[in-house]
Amino acid sequence: xxxxxxxxxxxxxxxxxxxxxxxxxxxxxxxxxxxxxxxxxxxxxxxxxxxxxxxxxxxxxxxxxxxxxxxxxxxxxxxxxxxxxxxxxxxxxxxxxxxxxxxxxxxxxxxxxxxxxxxxxxxxxxxxxxxxxxxxxxxxxxxxxxxxxxxxxxxxxxxxxxxxxxxxxxxxxxxxxxxxxxxxxxxxxxxxxxxxxxxxxxxxxxxxxxxxxxxxxxxxxxxxxxxxxxxxxxxxxxxxxxxxxxxxxxxxxxxxxxxxxxxxxxxxxxxxxxxxxxxxxxxxxxxxxxxxxxxxxxxxxxxxxxxxxxxxxxxxxxxxxxxxxxxxxxxxxxxxxxxxxxxxxxxxxxxxxxxxxxxx
Amino acid sequence: xxxxxxxxxxxxxxxxxxxxxxxxxxxxxxxxxxxxxxxxxxxxxxxxxxxxxxxxxxxxxxxxxxxxxxxxxxxxxxxxxxxxxxxxxxxxxxxxxxxxxxxxxxxxxxxxxxxxxxxxxxxxxxxxxxxxxxxxxxxxxxxxxxxxxxxxxxxxxxxxxxxxxxxxxxxxxxxxxxxxxxxxxxxxxxxxxxxxxxxxxxxxxxxxxxxxxxxxxxxxxxxxxxxxxxxxxxxxxxxxxxxxxxx
Numbered sequence: 001x002x003x004x005x006x007x008x009x010x011x012x013x014x015x016x017x018x019x020x021x022x023x024x025x026x027x028x029x030x031x032x033x034x035x036x037x038x039x040x041x042x043x044x045x046x047x048x049x050x051x052x053x054x055x056x057x058x059x060x061x062x063x064x065x066x067x068x069x070x071x072x073x074x075x076x077x078x079x080x081x082x083x084x085x086x087x088x089x090x091x092x093x094x095x096x097x098x099x100x101x102x103x104x105x106x107x108x109x110x111x112x113x114x115x116x117x118x119x120x121x122x123x124x125x126x127x128x129x130x131x132x133x134x135x136x137x138x139x140x141x142x143x144x145x146x147x148x149x150x151x152x153x154x155x156x157x158x159x160x161x162x163x164x165x166x167x168x169x170x171x172x173x174x175x176x177x178x179x180x181x182x183x184x185x186x187x188x189x190x191x192x193x194x195x196x197x198x199x200x201x202x203x204x205x206x207x208x209x210x211x212x213x214x215x216x217x218x219x220x221x222x223x224x225x226x227x228x229x230x231x232x233x234x235x236x237x238x239x240x241x242x243x244x245x246x247x248x249x250x251x252x253x254x255x256x257x258x259x260x261x262x263x264x265x266x267x268x269x270x271x272x273x274x275x276x277x278x279x280x281x282x283x284x285x286x287x288x289x290x291x292x293x294x295x296x297x298x299x300x301x302x303x304x305x306x307x308x309x310x311x312x313x314x315x316x317x318x319x320x321x322x323x324x325x326x327x328x329x330x331x332x333x334x335x336x337x338x339x340x341x342x343x344x345x346x347x348x349x350x351x352x353x354x355x356x357x358x359x360x
Numbered sequence: 361x362x363x364x365x366x367x368x369x370x371x372x373x374x375x376x377x378x379x380x381x382x383x384x385x386x387x388x389x390x391x392x393x394x395x396x397x398x399x400x401x402x403x404x405x406x407x408x409x410x411x412x413x414x415x416x417x418x419x420x421x422x423x424x425x426x427x428x429x430x431x432x433x434x435x436x437x438x439x440x441x442x443x444x445x446x447x448x449x450x451x452x453x454x455x456x457x458x459x460x461x462x463x464x465x466x467x468x469x470x471x472x473x474x475x476x477x478x479x480x481x482x483x484x485x486x487x488x489x490x491x492x493x494x495x496x497x498x499x500x501x502x503x504x505x506x507x508x509x510x511x512x513x514x515x516x517x518x519x520x521x522x523x524x525x526x527x528x529x530x531x532x533x534x535x536x537x538x539x540x541x542x543x544x545x546x547x548x549x550x551x552x553x554x555x556x557x558x559x560x561x562x563x564x565x566x567x568x569x570x571x572x573x574x575x576x577x578x579x580x581x582x583x584x585x586x587x588x589x590x591x592x593x594x595x596x597x598x599x600x601x602x603x604x605x606x607x
Contacts, residue, residue, distance in 0.1 A: 311410050312448040316462035316518065317436035317469065326461065330452025 007078045016250035016282055018164070018219035021190035025137035025163035030109040033134035033161065037106055040131050042347050046100025049088055053136065054105075054112025056086055065098055066090050073115045073141045077194070080168030083141035087115035090128075094121035094147070101128035107136035107163060116142040120150035120177075129344055130156040132187070135163040144171035146179055148201060154181045155339050156210075157351055158220075160189035168194045169208070175201025175230070182338050183210030184348050185220045186355040193222040199233040199261075209238040211332040213352065214247035214279070215359045225254040228261040228294075235265075240335040241272040242328055243279035244359045250282035255296055257289040264294040272302035273331050275324070275359070325356040361386045361423060361558050362407075362526055368417035369406045376402040378583035379418065384526070389552075389559040391569055391594060394580035395602040400562045401445060403580070404530040407560075408442035409435050423525065436462075437469030439525030441518075443532050447511040450502040455514065458502050459484060459521050466522065487520035491547050508535030516547035527552050528560045533568035545571025566598040579605060 006023065007014040030053070037050050037060045047064030050057040056068045072084035092098060105114065120126060124147070132138055138160070146152060158165045165187075173179050185191050197206040212220040226235040241249035255266045272281025283300040305327050313323035332352055339345040362384040369377040376399045384390050394400050405413040407420065409432035420427040427435060450458065464474040475483070484498055491513045503511050512532055519527055529548070533541055549572060552559045561572060569577075569591070577593040578585045579602070587593065587605060597605050 306448070307411070309448045309450050311408075311432060312444065312450070313458070313462070314432035315408050315410075315436060315442045315444075316458070316522065317433050317466035318462055319433045319465065320431070322461070322465065323433075326453055326458075327450070330450065333452040 018190040022164040026111040028109040040104045044100040080141040083113040092124040097125040099127040103130045107134035109136040111137040119145045122147045123149040127153045146177035148175040150177045158185040159187040164190040166192045171197045173204040176203045178205040180207040185212040191220040195224040198227045203232045207236040211240045211335045212249045214249045215244040219248040221250040223252040227256040228264045232263045240332045244275040246278045248280040252284040254286040259290040262293040266296040268298040270300040366418035387555045391561045391574035398580045437466045441524035441527045443529035445531040509540035
């Protein structure tokens with residue numbers, strides 16, 4: 001990688017991207033992160049894959065139906081296009097179901113690139129959890145193809161101590177198919193969560209959302225575009241950003257409704273919480289609608305913790321730090337509440353609670 | 361139990377309490393009445409330790425200790441309960457979670473062990489039953505979507521669970537219909553009428569005092585107590601108005 005290949009912040013879509021941290025992570029010397037891979041998997045007997053610095057580790061893996069393969073993504077996305085090499089493929093026949101897939105990415109420094117391809121046949125079902133830990137620049141590309149009635153629930157947590165995680169999702173969602181991806185950025189790394197979801201079938205459902213928690217001088221960012229091309233589609237983008245110290249959290253969410261995509265139901269909710277005055281939350285909601293019978297709700301707000309609520313909790317005996325943590329946790333709860341699996345949601349909530357303990 | 365001596369306090373740089381003195385002993389119920397703007401709510405917030413309500417002079421001792429030195433949560437752990445005129449809605453935190461956190465934080469502050477989930481739930485349900493509050497409301501987010509009366513009942517349920525030494529109840533009767541007023545009044549008597557407890561009722565109207573008989577009534581005007589008396593003073597105020605009595 002050369003710096004010339006990285007997107008320029010002069011481009012509107014990349015104006016909040018922290019390419020300096022990405023570059024530094026890519027150039028960092030490897031170091032032992034001191035993390036046991038086994039600790040990064042949640043309980044469960046589903047398929048497991050461990051990638052260490054982008055290399056598949058069979059010793060800690062039991063891939064089941066997930067295949068490991070080398071390939072190069074076909075995408076014009078500047079970072080996604082770099083994610084070529086050893087990656088993984090999940091291809092399910094019609095009506096097949098695989099739940100509890102876990103993919104863990106552990107980095108020790110330098111850059112690592114892993115492409116993923118997920119193709120679900122008609123009415124196939126999959127659930128998966130992805131975890132990023134360690135350090136370095138983890139660059140990932142994921143391509144999703146969901147046939148009629150297929151359903152994928154995906155939960156992704158970014159827990160790297162430092163470095164940078166860049167994710168690019170590209171999804172095509174067919175008739176009555178459903179893709180839900182919920183992200184939690186609760187590590188010390190910089191991040192760019194980037195998605196382009198296209199609803200091509202009638203009655204498709206697409207959701208991409210989550211919570212970004214930033215502290216110190218960290219910068220995290222999500223940039224998602226959902227495109228409705230067929231009728232009766234539903235999309236949800238519910239993002240929460242919490243910024244402490246002098247950190248920056250940025251959310252750009254876009255909904256496009258193509259001509260003829262009638263009865264689209266789009267909802268976009270972007271909310272930011274500043275824990276200190278020196279922190280920044282950038283929000284950019286965008287709607288582009290070329291159909292006339294659609295419902296697109298959107299809201300974008302940034303604020304501080306409610307001083308009255310803070311005093312109310314304190315007046316009942318809860319100390320200030322704990323009261324702030326409770327209110328902040330409540331602020332992100334509805335985003336993490338979109339995770340359907342109780343155990344996965346509890347694990348993500350615990351990650352968020354650990355972040356709050358450290359930040360407050 | 362509570363000794364307020366020549367207390368002065370300001371809000372946004374404006375002096376609201378101008379030398380207020382009051383003694384409340386264990387086993388007593390005191391009512392503080394006064395016109396709007398007299399400083400009634402300010403007194404509650406200053407005693408509760410709300411940021412922005414700054415004491416500028418005088419002293420307050422509670423159970424022998426300097427109250428104003430303590431932060432808000434320490435005052436709660438010491439046994440002070442502030443009932444809010446407008447209880448705050450907190451989306452995303454259930455009543456049960458909030459109250460268990462609060463009670464266990466206070467117990468920790470007193471060097472006691474935490475209550476288990478089961479023990480806590482039993483206590484919470486008993487208090488909800490006593491106040492006529494549906495158990496379902498314990499699971500709902502704190503005060504979210506509650507009516508005015510439900511919020512005040514919830515304050516009393518909290519008070520019952522926490523079991524304070526001194527309750528300062530700010531306009532607890534505002535926004536209540538007659539049934540809720542009765543339930544809240546009975547709640548105050550049941551929870552707080554004891555030889556080792558005391559209540560400071562801050563109120564504009566006499567009607568709550570029909571249910572909670574005060575031992576002493578004080579008139580607060582322009583930031584200080586201008587008159588004190590027995591329960592009959594409340595009736596006199598109701599009959600003749602603050603202007604006549606406080607003059």
